[in-house]
Amino acid sequence: MTYTDLYKSGELLVRIRKAYGRLAACDLCPHDCGINRIKGERGICEAGLKPKIASANLHRGEEPPISGTRGSGTIFLSGCSLKCVFCQNFPISQFGNGSEMSTVDLAARMLKLQKQRVHNINFVTPTHYLPQILAALWLAIPQGFSLPIVWNSSGYEKVDALQLLDGVVAVYLPDMKYSDEDAATEISSAPGYCRINRAAVTEMLRQVGHLQLDDEGIAAQGLIIRHLVLPEEKAGSTASLEWIAQNLGRETHIALMSQYFPAHLAANMPGMKRRVQVDEYERVVDSLENAGLENGWVQDHEDD
Secondary structure, eight states: OOOOHHHHHHHHHHHHHHHHGGGGGTTTTTTOOOGGGGOOOTTTTTTOSSEEEEEEEEEEEHHHHTTTTOOOEEEEESSSSSOOOOOTTTTHHTOSSSEEEEEEHHHHHHHHHHHHOOSSSSEESGGGHHHHHHHHHHHHHHGOOOOOOEEEEEEOOHHHHHGGTTTTTTTTEBBOSSSSSHHHHHHHHTTTHHHHHHHHHHHHHHHHHHHHHHHHHEEEEEEEEEEEGGGTTOOOHHHHHHHHHHOTTTTOOOEEEOOOOOOGGGGGGTSSSSOOOOOHHHHHHHHHHHOOOOOOOOOOOOOO
């Protein structure tokens, strides 16, 4: 089942109505703010009724199967359901930089990127704008939109919300940030993150399966999990990698990231004031190998 099939059958419109219905007492993310976004009320993510976009451009800095040779059509949405003290995109995620637009305009951005011959449309931090993205897709399809959709998220997602995306999203690109609930709450204001995140990525895998590439080596469908190594093992990296191997399968693709630096408010939090050291990252690479996770990408990392 593809989003074109869902459009033709009328199921996509049914899902759009269900999704917008949730905005009246918003429960799209695990915070369950219960505010009426249709009337302009704003919760933790600061999102209103209209989608707010920080940028929509060709991007070449994603994982190789996402960026490919022609780039990914990356749409950065403003706001976020997390409050990570170290967020490198904090002007967008925490300060809300960007412009509100109609779903008609969002559909036009998607079509414009398609004309630039990008490999996919990559929605970054999209969870709180799920209804609006579905609506924009519904508007874009009859105008010839046909690219795979990448859902590039924090992984702090509700299973029943993700089910509205079944058949719509081709590639899920979630974070798995923590294996410790206290760290998730302290660093990202995300209570219940581990339990919620693990249920979410399990649902994502059910929908799209493990990563499949086309003849050009571009992601056609599947799951890629990102994990950012934090100083002093605050992310609980080894436990997360072991859980992935045991519960999702050793064929799961992992992007193991080393680029942490104390952005935003991190310099004010003990243990978060410095970059990740080489030996810290290499220990996590060893954990990746020990878990039998051989698919994916690690980064070159050097101390400052």
